[in-house]
């Protein structure tokens with residue numbers, strides 16, 4: 001039996017899939033920024049009755065951002081993989097959610113856990129290392145603060161260590177089980193405090 005947080009984390013290639021955000025106000029902007037912080041090449045379409053000035057400015061950063069200023073239409077879901085709803089119309093959210101589910105699209109309704117197939121999380125990044133944080137919706141503020149703590153405490157050299165391990169990994173000759181043993185041996189001192 002699963003207790004506590006049963007969400008399964010995945011790390012999505014935002015430049016390879018197409019994300020639709022419906023709603024171009026301040027919440028829409030927050031979600032757009034969350035995507036762009038992780039991948040400035042994220043492929044995103046925003047549909048909104050009105051699109052705010054900051055969102056227009058983001059469009060200057062990437063040709064992958066498409067803005068459509070008009071009310072949502074069912075056809076906006078065509079060709080999309082992920083959907084994030086961020087309008088001020090909860091009835092519209094419920095309607096889009098039921099259409100999206102029939103099309104097997106994954107959907108997030110900002111700040112509305114019971115309508116979400118997935119939640120956004122806080123992310124910590126050190127070069128190629130990424131840590132995703134979820135509190136199972138209990139406290140986004142905790143996620144944000146833990147992100148700040150990890151950003152402060154994880155040294156920038158963490159990425160250097162990762163790059164060095166990649167070099168060693170590429171150099172290792174032998175079968176899969178030999179490589180696993182060798183890499184486990186090399187990294188053992190990282191978890192064995194007495195040896196550091």
Ligand SMILES: C[C@@]1(CC(=O)O)C2=NC(=C\c3[nH]c(c(CCC(=O)O)c3CC(=O)O)Cc3[nH]c(c(CC(=O)O)c3CCC(=O)O)/C=C3\N/C(=C\2)[C@@H](CCC(=O)O)[C@]3(C)CC(=O)O)/[C@H]1CCC(=O)O
Pocket residue numbers: 030031034108109110111112113116118119120121122123133134135136137138139140141143144147
């Ligand atoms: C991580 C982050 C990612 C992002 O959104 O980019 C994120 N929320 C962030 C911030 C934040 N959101 C809110 C506050 C105000 C303080 C507060 O209310 O607590 C703050 C803090 C702040 O802004 O300082 C309001 C809020 N959020 C939700 C509700 C509804 C509810 O709880 O019922 C309400 C009440 C709305 C109302 O009262 O009307 C729900 C969700 N918010 C989630 C994600 C998902 C759970 C993630 C998790 O498990 O931690 C989930 C379930 C669904 C989702 O939206 O995906 C981002 C941190 C960015 C960073 O790292 O800097």
Ligand SMILES: NC(=O)c1ccc[n+]([C@@H]2O[C@H](COP(=O)([O-])OP(=O)(O)OC[C@H]3O[C@@H](n4cnc5c(N)ncnc54)[C@H](O)[C@@H]3O)[C@@H](O)[C@H]2O)c1
Pocket residue numbers: 022023024025026027028047048049050051052070071072086087088089092111
């Ligand atoms: N701003 C916040 O920090 C915050 C915090 C908690 C909850 N909320 C809630 O989240 C919701 C969104 O907040 P916001 O500040 O982004 O609001 P907002 O009014 O700035 O933005 C809502 C956007 O949705 C668009 N929209 C409305 N109907 C539409 C339709 N049929 N098709 C396409 N676009 C449509 C509007 O044009 C507008 O751009 C509100 O319900 C608000 O109460 C906001």
